[in-house]
Amino acid sequence: MTDETPGRIRVVLADDQDLVRVGLRIILESEDGIDVVGEARTGREAVELVGALQPDVVCMDVQMPDLDGLAATRELIAAGTRAGILILTTFNRDDYLFEALEAGASGFVLKNSSPEDLVAAVQVIARGDALLSPDVTRRVIESFTSRPPAQFTEATPAATASGAATAAAPPAAAALADLTEREREVLELLAAGRSNSEIAGELYLGEATVKTHVSKILQKLGLRDRIQAVVFAYENGIAVPGRS
Known part of the structure; x- marks a missing residue:
């Protein structure tokens, strides 16, 4: 060892x-x-x-x-x-x-x-x-863009953190309403397989700022990581299919 x-x-x-x-x-x-x-x-x-x-x-x-x-x-x-x-x-x-x-x-x-x-x-x-390598991202995107959008129903960490019984988590539309316009732009680029540095270049932001946006997106949507963000975006039809 x-x-x-x-x-x-x-x-x-x-x-x-x-x-x-x-x-x-x-x-x-x-x-x-x-x-x-x-x-x-x-x-x-x-x-x-x-x-x-x-x-x-x-x-x-x-x-x-x-x-x-x-x-x-x-x-x-x-x-x-x-x-x-x-x-x-x-x-x-x-x-x-x-x-x-x-x-x-x-x-x-x-x-x-x-x-x-x-x-x-x-x-x-x-x-x-x-x-998410480019090849893996492409295959995830192809899989989810071939399906009809599905409603997001999983409970978010915020909804269950207290350990008390809570109401069902809000649908995707309500969760997405918490995102700022910039956060939604970052989410769409995440779903297209962009890295933080690539997102920073496209949106003329600092890489640290992009990382902060990604963290806030995951927190607001109750997601664990970037992979779940990609799946969420395509399941709910909010990403731009074919964006490259």
Whole structure:
């Protein structure tokens, strides 16, 4: 186990193949600032290890014995883990992609991605952001623009924070009414797959200002991350299909 240093990114690897874990460890620990603090061979081991070690990021394989990576992700999210979960798989399949996003994963990377992409993904997720590559964003957009808009009915954190019984959350229209015009512009660009720096360039804003807008959007809509923001925007027909 690697010595812990404040400010470093602590990672748990979950994959049933020893050689894969060794390769991931070598790639990640070649980057200054990243420590692999634990390894799991099954989804059940991953859940237990993450609970014990409280890492910043979990690199989670999909197909594992005992408990698969998607089920393990759901358990960790339900347990309130603070770790960001990066799904790693050799299978470029939409069913895995959407199941991973719905399970609460913060990102999805193929194992044939470059070492640089893997390191960058871990760093992004460790900062508390979600990772949507252009290809993943395109597929999410195509999926949701092919469906009729759906009403947003999930309870928001604000509605349930007190722990007391509350009325049902307001529909999407009411939630969206809380957004400023600028926040709505930022949301549309998020749904088009723009990064914070790209949004800043298009709207002539500072990147820190964009990050503040994104945080307020997530808070007002009761969403966990950028991935949920994309899904919300297209489910409710407020994004601009085909915007590039």
